[in-house]
Amino acid sequence: MKKILALLVVVFSASAFTTYTYYPIDGYDRTGIKRLKRLELIKSGEIKDATALPAGALKSFSEIQLNLLSRKSDSAMGLMQVNEDFQKEISALFRGLDKSYSITVLDISDPGNVRYAERNETAGYQPGSVGKLAVLNGLFTQLAKIYPDSFEKRTELLKNKSVKSGVWGLTDEHTIPIYNIEKNTLVKRQVIASDVFTLYEWADHMLSVSNNGAASIVWREVLLMAAFGDKYPDLTQEETDAYFKETPRKELTDLSNDVVNLPLRDLGITADEWRLGSFFTRGANTYVGDKGGSIGSPQGLMKFLVQLEQGKVVDEASSLEMKRLMYMTDRRIRYAQSPALKEAAVYFKSGSLYKCDRSKGEACGKYMGNVTNFMNSVIIVEHPDNCKYMVVLMTNVLRKNSASDHMYLAGNIDKLIRKK
Numbered sequence: 001m002k003k004i005l006a007l008l009v010v011v012f013s014a015s016a017f018t019t020y021t022y023y024p025i026d027g028y029d030r031t032g033i034k035r036l037k038r039l040e041l042i043k044s045g046e047i048k049d050a051t052a053l054p055a056g057a058l059k060s061f062s063e064i065q066l067n068l069l070s071r072k073s074d075s076a077m078g079l080m081q082v083n084e085d086f087q088k089e090i091s092a093l094f095r096g097l098d099k100s101y102s103i104t105v106l107d108i109s110d111p112g113n114v115r116y117a118e119r120n121e122t123a124g125y126q127p128g129s130v131g132k133l134a135v136l137n138g139l140f141t142q143l144a145k146i147y148p149d150s151f152e153k154r155t156e157l158l159k160n161k162s163v164k165s166g167v168w169g170l171t172d173e174h175t176i177p178i179y180n181i182e183k184n185t186l187v188k189r190q191v192i193a194s195d196v197f198t199l200y201e202w203a204d205h206m207l208s209v210s211n212n213g214a215a216s217i218v219w220r221e222v223l224l225m226a227a228f229g230d231k232y233p234d235l236t237q238e239e240t241d242a243y244f245k246e247t248p249r250k251e252l253t254d255l256s257n258d259v260v261n262l263p264l265r266d267l268g269i270t271a272d273e274w275r276l277g278s279f280f281t282r283g284a285n286t287y288v289g290d291k292g293g294s295i296g297s298p299q300g301l302m303k304f305l306v307q308l309e310q311g312k313v314v315d316e317a318s319s320l321e322m323k324r325l326m327y328m329t330d331r332r333i334r335y336a337q338s339p340a341l342k343e344a345a346v347y348f349k350s351g352s353l354y355k356c357d358r359s360k361g362e363a364c365g366k367y368m369g370n371v372t373n374f375m376n377s378v379i380i381v382e383h384p385d386n387c388k389y390m391v392v393l394m395t396n397v398l399r400k401n402s403a404s405d406h407m408y409l410a411g412n413i414d415k416l417i418r419k420k
Helices: 002-006 025-031 034-044 084-092 128-146 151-160 199-208 212-234 237-246 249-266 282-286 298-309 316-326 403-418
Strands: 009-013 101-107 115-119 162-164 175-180 185-190 196-198 345-357 372-382 388-396
Touching: 025 034, 025 151, 034 175, 034 199, 084 101, 084 115, 084 403, 101 298, 101 403, 115 298, 128 151, 128 199, 128 212, 128 249, 128 298, 128 316, 128 345, 128 372, 151 196, 151 199, 151 316, 162 199, 196 199, 199 212, 199 316, 212 237, 212 249, 212 282, 298 316, 298 372, 298 388, 316 345, 372 403, 388 403
Parallel strands: none
Antiparallel strands: 009 345, 101 115, 101 388, 162 196, 175 185, 345 372, 372 388
């Protein structure tokens, strides 16, 4: 019994301890995401805010484009062919580091002459909040099934369909920004069961502050879209409640697993390269179970980024909209915080998960797990001078906050690519 009591194991999904926001600032009218209206007013000077927006965060809605449309006929793996000279340069950055550092890098500055390098590219990691990109993919996959002939109707549904959190949004200690346009007030608080937001706003909360509750809610709606098809736009709360009450748990678990994982298989990303096995909040487990575990690899995630830039994730319009939702328009963290990227537009998702065993008597804390300490960065970088590249960096460095490593590598990778 004493041994049992002595073993105190703590697990944290820590991707949302930080605040960073996405989507082009001028996107409020199109999306209805209220947070963007506040950013517009800050940019215009109508609201004074101490946080200056990075130069790379000021791209307009229309300026965001896909970079590999001219290579649409190529397979992702066809573009991910190692360039020997580039590989030597990238490998040199990791000299002396152990295999807990895994990376894929693709320089797309010249789409006709891409350069690729990799390191431990097939190694599997707990993806943490990077997995929310799979939920985003699932969302746009189901929207395309509901409205196969109209992207405008898909975005109208995102903008106009409001859904309630319920227990699915519980519990996540991290906050979401709630901006009241009429009163010009901003409140940051945890998601509560009575919260109601549009699909666009829940998706924004899922990505912008990496809120786990929002991710589970979006995933729930993807499940409902698959279950109800073209009836989903008019689905009521009462019908939703009845569905989850009456449908067997195994059926719900299987469907929820399929809606986020099968779209990845359609992209040629295998289950060992990237999969999701559980929702992001305990509240969701009221209705659905876990299945298959979660894993991510630099190779699998790079396959996704390549096909996003090719316009092949669902379709071209969906790929572009997903890229907009990944666009950072506020304070940057980890890899994206590198001073070398200040002028660059970045499309970014970070994720972490750490686990502490206090019985070992070792230093262990936030982002410094001594059992596991996953930290992942997925980024598209676009400099004003047309230098463009993509990086997936995944690490599991024990007892150390790897954010500084990610930022250090970001600066060196940027310098290496830009010298050409």
